[in-house]
Amino acid sequence: MKEIRIHGRGGQGAVTAAVLLADAAFNDGLYSQAFPSFGSERMGAPVQSFVRVDNDIIRRRDQVYTPDYLIIQDYTLLSAINVLYGLKEDGLCLIDSEKTPEEFDLDTKAKVVTVPATRIAREVIGRPIQNTTLVGALAGATGLISVEAIKNSVKNRFPGAIGEKNAEAVQVAYDMLKGGR
Amino acid sequence: MRKFIEGSMAVAEAVKLCRPHVISAYPITPQTHIVEHLSQMVADGEVNAQFINVESEFGAASVVLGASAAGGRAFSATTSQGLLLMGEVIFNIAGLRLPVVITVANRSISAPINIWNDHSDAMAIRDAGWIMLFAEDNQEAHDMHLQAYKIGETPEISLPVMINMDGFILTHAFEGVDVISQEEADSFLPPFKPAVHLDVKNPVTMGVLAEPQWYMEARCRMQEALYESRPVIKQAARDFKGKFGRWYGDVIDTYRIDGAETVFVAMGSLIGTLKDAVDDLRGKGEKVGLLKIRCFRPFPGQEIAEALKNTRRVAIMEKAFSLGASGILGDEIKAALYATPYRPEISTFFIGLGGRDIPKSSIVNVYNQVKAKQQNNVFVDLKTELVK
Numbered sequence: 001m002k003e004i005r006i007h008g009r010g011g012q013g014a015v016t017a018a019v020l021l022a023d024a025a026f027n028d029g030l031y032s033q034a035f036p037s038f039g040s041e042r043m044g045a046p047v048q049s050f051v052r053v054d055n056d057i058i059r060r061r062d063q064v065y066t067p068d069y070l071i072i073q074d075y076t077l078l079s080a081i082n083v084l085y086g087l088k089e090d091g092l093c094l095i096d097s098e099k100t101p102e103e104f105d106l107d108t109k110a111k112v113v114t115v116p117a118t119r120i121a122r123e124v125i126g127r128p129i130q131n132t133t134l135v136g137a138l139a140g141a142t143g144l145i146s147v148e149a150i151k152n153s154v155k156n157r158f159p160g161a162i163g164e165k166n167a168e169a170v171q172v173a174y175d176m177l178k179g180g181r
Numbered sequence: 182m183r184k185f186i187e188g189s190m191a192v193a194e195a196v197k198l199c200r201p202h203v204i205s206a207y208p209i210t211p212q213t214h215i216v217e218h219l220s221q222m223v224a225d226g227e228v229n230a231q232f233i234n235v236e237s238e239f240g241a242a243s244v245v246l247g248a249s250a251a252g253g254r255a256f257s258a259t260t261s262q263g264l265l266l267m268g269e270v271i272f273n274i275a276g277l278r279l280p281v282v283i284t285v286a287n288r289s290i291s292a293p294i295n296i297w298n299d300h301s302d303a304m305a306i307r308d309a310g311w312i313m314l315f316a317e318d319n320q321e322a323h324d325m326h327l328q329a330y331k332i333g334e335t336p337e338i339s340l341p342v343m344i345n346m347d348g349f350i351l352t353h354a355f356e357g358v359d360v361i362s363q364e365e366a367d368s369f370l371p372p373f374k375p376a377v378h379l380d381v382k383n384p385v386t387m388g389v390l391a392e393p394q395w396y397m398e399a400r401c402r403m404q405e406a407l408y409e410s411r412p413v414i415k416q417a418a419r420d421f422k423g424k425f426g427r428w429y430g431d432v433i434d435t436y437r438i439d440g441a442e443t444v445f446v447a448m449g450s451l452i453g454t455l456k457d458a459v460d461d462l463r464g465k466g467e468k469v470g471l472l473k474i475r476c477f478r479p480f481p482g483q484e485i486a487e488a489l490k491n492t493r494r495v496a497i498m499e500k501a502f503s504l505g506a507s508g509i510l511g512d513e514i515k516a517a518l519y520a521t522p523y524r525p526e527i528s529t530f531f532i533g534l535g536g537r538d539i540p541k542s543s544i545v546n547v548y549n550q551v552k553a554k555q556q557n558n559v560f561v562d563l564k565t566e567l568v569k
Contacts, residue, residue: 002320026185026357032516035354059318059453062540 002144003064003106004051006074007083011043013131017071018049019137020157024149025053033058046081053144067091069142071134075104084108085112094138094142096130115173124169140177147174183359188351189214192258192344193283194327196279197228198366199282202253205233205244209263211348212286214526216258240529242270242283249279249341250387252378254330258260259346261288263300268309274341275310275403277388278454280333280373281341282326287449287500291433291533295356297536298348299499300449304509305476310403312342312410313478315448320358321429323344327370328417329359334375338410340403345477349536361425364413369424407479414476432481434473435488435532437463442472442488443551444525446510447498449475451532451539455498458544469548474510482517489514490523496551497529498561508558528556539564 004021008014012152021036030053037048050064062089066086077083084106087093089109095101096118101112115137117130122132132154139145151167158166186194196204197389200343206216220291223232235241238259245255259267262468264285275279281528292299303313311333316322324346331341341402361369377385391399417433422428437459438444438453445455452473472488489495497509506512511529518524528551533539543562550556 023185031357032185033354033356035350058356059455060457060541061354061450063538065540067540134216 001052001054001058002068003066004053004069004071004138005064005067006049006051006071006073007041007050007081008047008131009077010045010047012047012073013129014047014049014073016157017073017131017135018051019134020150021051021059021138021145022053023153023157024100024135025051027149027152028146030054031056031058035061038065046077063095063104069138069144070094071076071138072096073130073134076101078104078106092141094134096134101167113177115177117173120169120172124172126164132166133169133173137177139170139171140174147171150174182362183357185355185356185357186319186360187214187353188322188346189286190351191319191323191360192346192352193218193222194360195323196256197222198361198363199254199256199326199330200231200372201228201256201404203231203245203248203255204228204254205232205235205241205248205257206233206258207238207241207263209238209260211288211298212258212260212263212284212343213353214352214435215284215286218558220536225285226413228449238266239270242267242274244481245281245283246270246274246279248275249274249281250379252373252375254373257285258284258286258462260292261296261302261463264479265290271306271311272309273388276343276399277438278403278406280332280339282329283341284322284326284344284346285343286352288348289396295535296348296469298350299534299536301346301534303343303345304501304503307478307509310340311478312340312388312407312409312414314342314344314414314476315474316338316346316351316451317429317450317475318346318533319346319351319354319356322351322359323360324421324429324563327366328414328421330373331370331420332413332417333415335410336410338406338413339376340396340406342411345449350450375446393479406497407440409477410479411479427498430473430475432476432479433484433488434475436471436473438470438488438492440468442468443548444470444472444492444494444518445495445496445498445544446472446474446514448477448510448559449500451498451500454539454541455544458541458548461541462545462548467548480513480517482513482520485514486509486521486523489518489525490521494528494551494555496547497527498532498547500531500533502531502558511558515569526555529555530559530561532561534560
């Protein structure tokens with residue numbers, strides 16, 4: 001089983017990102033589960049969402065305490081709350097940032113990867129909403145889910161031109177992180 | 182067809198399959214998505230029901246009471262304060278023997294205000310005379326709705342059914358669900374044929390004044406009907422399995438209980454995490470199993486006692502308790518065992534109140550406590566420094 005925790009701020013689409021990841025995994029023939037942290041979500045407040053992906057049926061429903069993968073939508077959270085808690089040593093932390101992983105100097109043995117997701121989203125989609133871009137980046141960095149499945153999930157969720165653009169952003173981020181960065 | 186959907190949508194899809202005539206709706210978190218999805222389905226012409234927006238949950242319950250009395254299949258959904266506001270009507274629906282189905286997205290009760298999951302709402306109206314079922318996951322919640330109408334509408338039962346699913350934990354979780362086809366649903370659940378209904382051409386009175394010479398008999402018949410519903414609930418689960426191949430237990434279910442020295446008891450979505458915890462503990466050589474209460478009313482005391490007869494210790498995990506008294510499941514299970522020669526050591530825990538997450542590690546801690554000594558009404562993961 002692979003467990004993913006997404007840290008964002010209210011309005012960034014952390015829950016949608018989780019649902020898209022799990023939906024894509026489902027369409028890849030895997031078992032998957034996505035759920036929000038159930039806070040009283042407010043714009044700008046720290047929020048979490050969770051994903052589990054497995055080859056077998058998923059029964060547990062507790063939050064993700066020892067993630068394999070972390071997605072950090074807003075790197076200012078790194079100094080606000082302990083977003084790294086429980087991250088597995090052989091796991092991966094994906095951050096939306098123009099900086100290099102070294103610049104963050106994070107206290108973790110897990111691999112840290114950065115991707116300029118907001119820039120990609122702004123350039124490709126025309127809006128700085130990077131949740132779909134980060135989902136593509138995670139697929140590229142981990143190979144957990146196929147990029148085709150993610151693009152299909154994105155296009156189903158957002159029909160029309162906006163879905164096409166989001167799928168394009170997914171592909172850009174996927175290609176950027178595929179094979180290491 | 183297997184779909185990746187939200188728990189609330191799994192319920193809406195199931196309600197659609199049941200071909201309700203009337204749906205009443207009043208929004209309240211975390212139930213709202215259920216009636217929102219249904220509202221969309223009605224607007225899109227997928228469900229041929231009267232969708233009635235009301236001014237309160239009292240109205241929502243009154244609408245389904247009236248609709249069912251008129252011979253219609255009626256549905257509503259609510260939670261927490263909404264269920265309490267329905268309270269008076271909830272008792273009347275049962276007393277009038279109307280097979281309404283209401284889905285409760287279980288949530289805590291104020292004060293302090295808290296929108297998250299526990300079972301305080303359902304437990305507060307446990308004496309109303311409804312059949313009360315608890316779903317373990319979204320597939321079971323989906324499947325349970327077809328069974329619920331079938332059970333409640335059985336002429337000799339004629340009782341309302343409350344389907345409980347954990348708010349947020351299930352209602353807002355996305356996962357794969359096998360959505361039944363309309364054709365299959367129709368072959369499982371026949372149209373509602375009420376034995377008696379309000380009809381201007383054949384006038385009857387429902388809910389008449391029952392003077393002291395009649396009231397006790399009416400309540401006795403309700404009690405009998407609830408007990409008689411146990412075999413009907415079991416048959417519905419068997420019929421469902423025969424048709425769809427899925428089994429979630431009947432009034433109870435057990436998991437790895439053979440040879441178990443310690444057995445957890447719980448209801449609802451905690452069952453999933455408990456199954457994983459049981460597997461982990463079994464992997465370490467611990468003799469542990471799980472008993473799921475799927476049907477809380479009628480209370481399956483005999484079935485529970487029978488399932489626990491070879492067990493040394495029982496750890497009851499409750500998401501509600503009776504303030505000023507004790508754990509509700511704990512007391513009822515102890516009472517059921519008292520009528521038998523079986524005397525396992527019973528420990529009771531209050532867990533996950535107001536949506537506090539229940540990590541698998543907390544379940545392992547509970548197991549270790551129970552193994553060390555018997556425990557009474559322990560609040561799991563309590564911040565003890567705040568309650569001194």
